[in-house]
Amino acid sequence: MSTTTIQKEPAAPAPSSIGGNVRGYWDRVRGGDMGALPAVLGLVVLCSVFAALRPAFLTSINFANLFTQGAAIAVIAMGLVFVLLIGEIDLSAGYASGVCAAVLANALANMGQPWYVAVLAAILTGAVIGTVLGTLVAKLGIPSFVVTLGAFLGFQGLVLILVNEGTNIAIRDATILAIENKNLPPALGWAFYAVGVAVYAAIQIVRAQRRRGRGLTYDPAAVIAFRVGALALIAGLAVYALNLERSRNALLASLTGVPIVVPIVVVLLVFWTFVLRRTAFGRHIYAVGGNAEAARRAGISVDRIRISAFVICSSMAAVGGIIAASRDNSVDPNTGGSNVLLFAVGAAVIGGTSLFGGKGRVIDAVLGGAVVAVINNGMGLMGYSASVKFIVTGCVLLLAAGVDALSRKRAAASGLR
Amino acid sequence: MSSQPVLEVRGLDKSFGPVQVLHDVAFSAHAGEVTALVGDNGAGKSTLVKCLGGIYSIDGGEYLFDGKPVTVNSPREAATLGIEIVYQDLALADNLDIVQNMFLGRERRSGLVLDEATMEEMAAKTLDSLSVRTVKSIRQLVSSLSGGQRQTVAIAKAVLWNSKVVILDEPTAALGVAQTAQVLELVRRLADNGLAVVLISHNMNDVFAVSDRVAALFLGRMAAQVRTADVTHSQIVELITSGRSGELGLQNVNGVTA
Numbered sequence: 162m163s164t165t166t167i168q169k170e171p172a173a174p175a176p177s178s179i180g181g182n183v184r185g186y187w188d189r190v191r192g193g194d195m196g197a198l199p200a201v202l203g204l205v206v207l208c209s210v211f212a213a214l215r216p217a218f219l220t221s222i223n224f225a226n227l228f229t230q231g232a233a234i235a236v237i238a239m240g241l242v243f244v245l246l247i248g249e250i251d252l253s254a255g256y257a258s259g260v261c262a263a264v265l266a267n268a269l270a271n272m273g274q275p276w277y278v279a280v281l282a283a284i285l286t287g288a289v290i291g292t293v294l295g296t297l298v299a300k301l302g303i304p305s306f307v308v309t310l311g312a313f314l315g316f317q318g319l320v321l322i323l324v325n326e327g328t329n330i331a332i333r334d335a336t337i338l339a340i341e342n343k344n345l346p347p348a349l350g351w352a353f354y355a356v357g358v359a360v361y362a363a364i365q366i367v368r369a370q371r372r373r374g375r376g377l378t379y380d381p382a383a384v385i386a387f388r389v390g391a392l393a394l395i396a397g398l399a400v401y402a403l404n405l406e407r408s409r410n411a412l413l414a415s416l417t418g419v420p421i422v423v424p425i426v427v428v429l430l431v432f433w434t435f436v437l438r439r440t441a442f443g444r445h446i447y448a449v450g451g452n453a454e455a456a457r458r459a460g461i462s463v464d465r466i467r468i469s470a471f472v473i474c475s476s477m478a479a480v481g482g483i484i485a486a487s488r489d490n491s492v493d494p495n496t497g498g499s500n501v502l503l504f505a506v507g508a509a510v511i512g513g514t515s516l517f518g519g520k521g522r523v524i525d526a527v528l529g530g531a532v533v534a535v536i537n538n539g540m541g542l543m544g545y546s547a548s549v550k551f552i553v554t555g556c557v558l559l560l561a562a563g564v565d566a567l568s569r570k571r572a573a574a575s576g577l578r
Numbered sequence: 579m580s581s582q583p584v585l586e587v588r589g590l591d592k593s594f595g596p597v598q599v600l601h602d603v604a605f606s607a608h609a610g611e612v613t614a615l616v617g618d619n620g621a622g623k624s625t626l627v628k629c630l631g632g633i634y635s636i637d638g639g640e641y642l643f644d645g646k647p648v649t650v651n652s653p654r655e656a657a658t659l660g661i662e663i664v665y666q667d668l669a670l671a672d673n674l675d676i677v678q679n680m681f682l683g684r685e686r687r688s689g690l691v692l693d694e695a696t697m698e699e700m701a702a703k704t705l706d707s708l709s710v711r712t713v714k715s716i717r718q719l720v721s722s723l724s725g726g727q728r729q730t731v732a733i734a735k736a737v738l739w740n741s742k743v744v745i746l747d748e749p750t751a752a753l754g755v756a757q758t759a760q761v762l763e764l765v766r767r768l769a770d771n772g773l774a775v776v777l778i779s780h781n782m783n784d785v786f787a788v789s790d791r792v793a794a795l796f797l798g799r800m801a802a803q804v805r806t807a808d809v810t811h812s813q814i815v816e817l818i819t820s821g822r823s824g825e826l827g828l829q830n831v832n833g834v835t836a
Binding site: 450461 | 653654665667669670671672673674678679682683684685687690691692695698699
């Protein structure tokens with residue numbers, strides 16, 4: 162989120178003021194562009210409530226569980242962000258992840274393929290699914306709601322066929338199982354953290370210096386320091402907590418370190434954020450979501466952008482399916498079924514991605530996924546049954562969609578978006 | 579001014595099925611001048627502009643650009659020649675900022691990454707060259723701009739690409755008094771910067787305020803293309819409504835005199 166402004170006078174380049182940065186952010190929030198604020202506030206409130214009511218919520222083992230429980234949803238939601246950005250919906254992403262997981266399980270268990278071949282086959286299946294869905298939407302002009310509703314039903318059947326009408330295929334491949342069940346050695350976790358923070362800081366500083374050199378306004382050092390410091394603090398606390406001993410009996414089996422799925426999610430997050438914000442392709446995704454006719458007149462191939470958004474969505478669903486298979490140690494007809502899709506859409510929307518297209522970020526999926534995971538986990542600890550969890554998650558989703566709709570209204574009134 | 583028009587069509591015919599919309603139309607636009615294109619609803623203004631912009635193919639007649647005959651079959655080819663059309667509905671993406679909109683579809687990049695700094699510089703330079711002072715920041719979202727500011731961005735977008743001819747479709751139709759004045763000033767500045775500007779307008783005040791020449795279409799025929807200084811308000815209105823005004827205009831259905 163750039164808050165830089167252009168210098169009107171060609172005078173010496175000056176940093177945008179700190180106060181200006183803060184005021185600009187506040188104006189945007191008041192104008193209805195709240196970004197990640199509701200999700201972050203929600204997370205803080207939920208965590209405080211659960212921590213106060215159930216001390217078990219704050220234990221390091223539960224903290225690690227949050228990541229492994231939320232990862233698959235967050236990854237599927239990341240893909241959904243692309244489809245939501247162009248103003249479409251993919252209702253089949255959940256079962257698409259099930260189909261891809263079943264392909265993975267078949268390749269591993271029944272064909273004896275190595276894990277990388279199986280993973281490749283699963284992601285390729287996702288890409289093919291996305292191509293078919295996207296082509297039906299973009300070229301034939303069938304509403305995405307209907308196309309993916311059909312696919313939702315069809316894939317449900319396809320999963321059944323792939324798992325031989327309802328058997329449970331066990332995953333025994335050590336690499337796939339490691340994704341959700343093994344941890345990085347604590348030292349490696351810290352190394353990963355240090356590299357991440359250093360690279361982020363370097364990018365911020367280099368960008369500010371380049372802009373300064375060209376006479377454009379740049380972010381002041383204090384703002385950069387704040388951003389880097391915030392990242393270093395939050396990520397540092399997380400790595401520290403995950404590196405604590407969380408085994409009941411440490412002498413028997415030590416259990417420490419960042420779950421392997423965390424760096425996978427972080428890499429996907431950074432990669433797709435880069436694609437959306439720093440490449441022409443990402444710019445075109447936003448343009449198609451904001452005004453498809455303007456994009457068409459600007460010479461952008463709108464159909465190609467639409468299809469690729471669906472390809473990204475289904476491919477990410479495949480990755481989510483692999484993570485889910487690793488977590489369950491098996492694939493069955495329910496993998497990717499029941500509430501997975503709804504949680505994923507909910508995660509994207511709760512995070513601040515608009516259902517109306519043109520607005521959203523990949524990190525929304527992760528923040529929203531965290532909210533969904535915290536609700537599930539905390540309510541489970543409180544001893545509530547699945548029924549209450551469903552109702553609460555549904556209410557939170559409605560709340561998030563309501564915030565989205567209200568902020569659009571407010572934005573229309575204040576002229577923002 | 580310059581003797582040779584930048585853009586000229588002669589004997590242009592265009593039909594949609596059995597309906598002939600343009601008959602033997604002659605039209606020219608000169609560098610450094612604003613040519614107003616006027617006519618009643620259904621006179622064929624939009625069709626003519628779309629033929630010039632390559633959206634419609636022409637059925638007959640000559641299309642000359644810089645004195646050389648050309649064929650323009652797509653908006654891309656028109657843009658390559660240096661013809662840009664600013665449509666009435668503007669076609670800006672609300673969720674992108676000014677720079678992003680100006681470079682939409684033609685982003686500058688270094689390698690795989692967007693070159694934001696260069697784009698920002700070029701956009702600022704273009705807005706400066708048009709003496710645009712009305713926008714606060716070029717990193718503002720287009721959704722936060724007023725109608726006049728949007729029009730300004732759309733026009734600046736057309737100018738960014740070293741275009742030679744800029745065609746504006748009713749740029750002031752939806753604007754208030756002050757904003758209309760701003761946009762008209764901008765239109766004049768485009769011509770003063772050496773571009774050939776074609777201004778479609780229903781508003782006679784606008785036409786007389788900025789144009790150097792007026793071309794009046796009547797039922798798909800070019801009634802007259804004259805210097806604005808040589809005609810009066812009422813003569814233009816007569817040309818629009820009846821196709822002729824005294825010596826000016828269509829003397830009979832088959833011929834065109836100017």
